[in-house]
Amino acid sequence: MNAPSKIPASSKLIPGATGDWEVVIGLEIHAQVTSEAKLFSGASTGFGAPPNSHVSLVDAAMPGMLPVLNHECVRQAIRTGLGVKARINLQSTFDRKNYFYPDLPQGYQISQYKSPIVGEGEVLVDMGDGESVTVGIERIHLEQDAGKSIHDQDPKSSFVDLNRSGVALMEIVSKPDMRSSEEAKAYVSKLRTILRYIGSCDGDMDKGNLRADVNVSVRKPGQPFGTRCEIKNVNSIRFIGQAIETEARRQIEILEDGGAIDQETRLFDPVRGETRAMRSKEEAHDYRYFPDPDLLPLVVEQAEVDELAAGLPELPDEKKARFVRDYGVTPYDAMVLTLERESADFFEAVARRGDAKLAANWVINELFGRLNKDGTPISESPVSAEQLGGLVELVSTGVISGKIAKDLFEILWTEGGDPKELVESRGLKQVTDAGAIEKVVDEVIAANPDKVEQAKAKPTLIGWFVGQVMKASGGKANPQAVNEILKSKLGI
Ligand code: ADP
Ligand code: MG
Numbered sequence: 001m002n003a004p005s006k007i008p009a010s011s012k013l014i015p016g017a018t019g020d021w022e023v024v025i026g027l028e029i030h031a032q033v034t035s036e037a038k039l040f041s042g043a044s045t046g047f048g049a050p051p052n053s054h055v056s057l058v059d060a061a062m063p064g065m066l067p068v069l070n071h072e073c074v075r076q077a078i079r080t081g082l083g084v085k086a087r088i089n090l091q092s093t094f095d096r097k098n099y100f101y102p103d104l105p106q107g108y109q110i111s112q113y114k115s116p117i118v119g120e121g122e123v124l125v126d127m128g129d130g131e132s133v134t135v136g137i138e139r140i141h142l143e144q145d146a147g148k149s150i151h152d153q154d155p156k157s158s159f160v161d162l163n164r165s166g167v168a169l170m171e172i173v174s175k176p177d178m179r180s181s182e183e184a185k186a187y188v189s190k191l192r193t194i195l196r197y198i199g200s201c202d203g204d205m206d207k208g209n210l211r212a213d214v215n216v217s218v219r220k221p222g223q224p225f226g227t228r229c230e231i232k233n234v235n236s237i238r239f240i241g242q243a244i245e246t247e248a249r250r251q252i253e254i255l256e257d258g259g260a261i262d263q264e265t266r267l268f269d270p271v272r273g274e275t276r277a278m279r280s281k282e283e284a285h286d287y288r289y290f291p292d293p294d295l296l297p298l299v300v301e302q303a304e305v306d307e308l309a310a311g312l313p314e315l316p317d318e319k320k321a322r323f324v325r326d327y328g329v330t331p332y333d334a335m336v337l338t339l340e341r342e343s344a345d346f347f348e349a350v351a352r353r354g355d356a357k358l359a360a361n362w363v364i365n366e367l368f369g370r371l372n373k374d375g376t377p378i379s380e381s382p383v384s385a386e387q388l389g390g391l392v393e394l395v396s397t398g399v400i401s402g403k404i405a406k407d408l409f410e411i412l413w414t415e416g417g418d419p420k421e422l423v424e425s426r427g428l429k430q431v432t433d434a435g436a437i438e439k440v441v442d443e444v445i446a447a448n449p450d451k452v453e454q455a456k457a458k459p460t461l462i463g464w465f466v467g468q469v470m471k472a473s474g475g476k477a478n479p480q481a482v483n484e485i486l487k488s489k490l491g492i
Contacts (some may be wrong), residue, residue, distance in 0.1 A: 004060050012180040013221065021218045023248040024225055025184045026176035027240075031201040032145070032209040033076045036347055038304025039144050040067030040110065047207055051150075051161035059166040061105035069094075074298065075166040077117050077142050077202040079308050083194045083315060092141075094295045099289045103160050111171075112193065113289045116141035117298065123174075123194070124317055125186045126335045135187050137174035142363050147168050155293035159399050164188045170462060172200065176215065176225065177337075181244040185237050188212060189339075193316050197341050200459035211235045216247045218255065226251070227261040228271045231268050231275055243268035247275045295345045307383060319344055327356035335366055342378050346385045349392040353389035354396035363390055366409055384411045388460070390419035405473045418451065432478045437469070441485050444468045452490060 013020040038045060040320035041058035058065045064114060081088050092115045096108040118140035125133050138256045140149045145163035172191065178184045192210060194205040203210045212235075229251070231243045246268070251261050263281040268274075314322075316338045323334035323344075337347045337360060348366075351359040368387060371381060391408055400423055410421055423429055431437060444465060445452055455461040462483070469482045 004195050007424075012183075014218075014248060015253065017256050019021070020221065021248070021252050022179060022221045022306060023173060023181075024176050024219060024228070024343070025178035025244060025279075026215040026216045026228075027172075027174045027178070027184060027187065028213040028215070029172040029188065029204070030145075030211050030213075031080075031172060031195055033073045033142075033168035033170055034199060034201055035070060035072045035076060035168055037070050037072075038166040039070055039073050039142065041070075041166055042231055043166065049162065051159070053163065054165075055162045056114065058151075059162055061107075063274065067110065067292075068146075069295065070168065073142060074117065075304075075308060077170050078300065078305055079198050079312060080172070080195065080200045080313055081118030081140055082305075082309050083200075084121035084123050084140075084172075084191075086119075086140065087119035088138055088300070089115060089117055089119055090302060091115065092117040092298045092304075093140075094292045094298065095289045096292050097143075097194060097289055099125040099287060101146065101149075102150045102158070103162070103163070103165070105147075106166070108272055109146065110146050110292055111143035112141035113284075115297075116164065117300075125183065127183065127186055128332060130331055131176070133179075133183055134178045135183075138173040138175050140170050140172045143169050143171055152215075157280070170269045175230075181248075184214070184244055186239060186240045188237050190316070193339055194224060197313055197315055205236050208235060208472060213238055214240055214243055214247075216244055216251070217261070218248050218251045227254075227263050229261065229264055229266050229321060230281070231266050232278065235267055239268060239270050242270065242273065243275060247272060250275060269275070282308075284318045301351065310406065313341070318439050319429055327351055327362045329357060329358065333360050333364060336368070340378065346378055346381075346388075349385035350389045350392055354393040357390050358396055359389075362388060362409075366406070370413065382414075387412050387416075388420055394419055398432070399430060400428055401475060401477075403470070404428050404430065407475070414433075427476075429476065431473060431476050432476050432481055434481060436474070437477050437481050437485055438489075440469050440472050441465075441482070441489055443488060455492060456491050462490065462492065465490070 015020055030423055035045060036045065038059060041056040042439060043059055044054045046054060047354040048240055058067055078088055081401045092112055093115040094110050097111045098108040100107060104319045114415060116139040121137035123137065127133060145164045147160055149158055149160055153159060175246065178187060187360040195201040211233050214231040214234055215228045216231065217226040219226045229247060234240050234243050246279045254261060265278045266275040267278050267279060269276060319338045320334040323329050323337060324331055347359060347363045367381065367383065372376060377428060391405055395402060395405045403405040408422060408428060411417065412419065451464065454463065465486050466479065466482050469476055470479065
């Protein structure tokens, strides 16, 4: 749960020796399409199988094999396009992008070049504090993934694993609309949220199912765009941020020394915290793109697009707006609650049981806090929505105090059980009975005559008394009642 941190807009500019610089960022995100089979073959896309066990004759590029388009991947790309409010192109084409690499047996990658399936769209990115930026989407196209070369298993040989070869990827290309590493990170996490809501990519960056090519340039504010460098294959949100910071500083240094930026492809080394040149930028003509003669143009009916649009789930922006409207939670809380579909569902199940704002507080602060600390996903939460709902109900109806509720949460987390029964069996009920509270108040007052005198002169000392009474009651006294009784007894 990576909620964007709150940063002031002014921190976007990077100070240099010659004044402030602005960084300009555009991202090309490769998202593995969630599908049973590959883009042009029936081989499995399952992760973690023994090397070369998910390879069909098509994926191994045996002579004479013909690709057959997996229409489910097309549907996933369309749903993704709809999720970023993009134009869907009813006709698109597959091209061959020619290059040699040992893990690319075809000698070309099938990709979409001139006519991608999805055109321009946009993603609304929350920056916390109510600020948001809109990042334009240039296009989304479908393409094949390559295999994997393995160099670290033998001192003399390299190996090739083709399990990934031919797996469908969506390349989601943004416009150069981001102006800070924070914006880029927030954009990736928002896009990831959208993909996961839709179910078109699981967004698992650890498995390489979502990775980014990060384009970075710098300029003086108001000047035209500078020359960019592309940092390849960055595979965590944190590294994306670090790569941008590092690369921007490198470019600023060169420019301030009177140098020029060479457009090139670079790699980010997180251990050394630097980017390194990989190759100079290749041009489209280097790849000799041409339409794949084995594949017809891809034609989609508007009726199918409409059907897919109607089947989309409620997306994060809509859900967030509904949470603010219907539950009265703050936009920031609504954003945090809707980062994952499962968390949002969990919250709604809790909120149905009582005070929605209280429910939001408990879900975000106690539950998410604890889950994050333990690295447990919400799907495996030891405390169920049913249990947390029960707890919130007990707090909002005044049966237990907020303080006791924390103890109850701890019991639910470690031992489980029914909140109501636990409150009964462990005697956790809040004491609201004035007589019982008065007794404790009298005891505390009698034991501390000097403090009573002080409190008369300095009424804020009442807080100390409240603490003592709460302690003496084992946290069970109703704090409001304690306050009132103390005030009248102390005469303040
Ligand atoms: P290519 O196909 O050569 O990679 P594109 O025009 O498709 O080039 O751009 C690739 C990415 O680079 C896009 O995400 C785009 O937003 C970004 N980009 C383009 N110009 C700049 C720039 N001056 N600074 C930073 N990013 C840029
Ligand atoms: Mg590119």
